[in-house]
Amino acid sequence: MKVELTPVNAPSMRSRPVYAPLEPRPGKLHVIVADDEGAEAVTDMLAKANNRSEILAGAHVMYCPGPTGTDLSGNLEGLGAAQFFRAPTIPALLPRLVRVLADAHMGTQFYLAGTEGLIGQAEREIMATGFPFASIQKEHRGSTLRRVQCVHCKGITENVATDPFKCSHCGLNLFVRDHYSRRMAAFQGVNIDAEDPGQVPESVVRFK
Numbered sequence: 001m002k003v004e005l006t007p008v009n010a011p012s013m014r015s016r017p018v019y020a021p022l023e024p025r026p027g028k029l030h031v032i033v034a035d036d037e038g039a040e041a042v043t044d045m046l047a048k049a050n051n052r053s054e055i056l057a058g059a060h061v062m063y064c065p066g067p068t069g070t071d072l073s074g075n076l077e078g079l080g081a082a083q084f085f086r087a088p089t090i091p092a093l094l095p096r097l098v099r100v101l102a103d104a105h106m107g108t109q110f111y112l113a114g115t116e117g118l119i120g121q122a123e124r125e126i127m128a129t130g131f132p133f134a135s136i137q138k139e140h141r142g143s144t145l146r147r148v149q150c151v152h153c154k155g156i157t158e159n160v161a162t163d164p165f166k167c168s169h170c171g172l173n174l175f176v177r178d179h180y181s182r183r184m185a186a187f188q189g190v191n192i193d194a195e196d197p198g199q200v201p202e203s204v205v206r207f208k
Helices: 038-047 052-057 073-077 090-103 116-128
Strands: 030-035 059-064 083-086 109-114 136-140 146-150 156-160 173-181 186-191
Touching (some): 030 116, 038 052, 038 059, 038 073, 059 073, 073 083, 090 116, 116 146, 146 173
Parallel strands (some): 030 059, 059 083, 109 136
Antiparallel strands (some): 146 156
């Protein structure tokens, strides 16, 4: 199958995640998960809150640095939330989120901010517990590097910057589609030279 590269500014697919600025909401428990520049989205949200002290009194904040090394953990640690946890990576953060979800009740508000990789994986864990989609807010900030699943070998490559790129698992040259899988929390990568092996367009940096 020969695939043509899609312009960066082309209309997005329906499966593409939709983001909006975080808004303060009433609730007894506020689970805040962020990475990269998502810390600034959280502080901006709290600056708008009339019930800032109430949110922080019931907040469990989890943060990890972004894929390019941006670390704004100090912005969140100094907020005075009931609980703050800094992880070195997303894989190290997710088990903490799972433990928090085990004790969460209906009415909990979720705020996810930062990279699409972090937002997608955190949302997947939350949805797996049965919490309603409406309780989850998402704001993308910072790096646009993508988490991509190869549709051929099913392997996932983290922090993809170029399009096309070589799958880190099977070595196929993949075109990065805008199609997004919530189940995998990843965009889809399709073999770009299946019909004409070796005929691969020059890779360009599309995600930073």
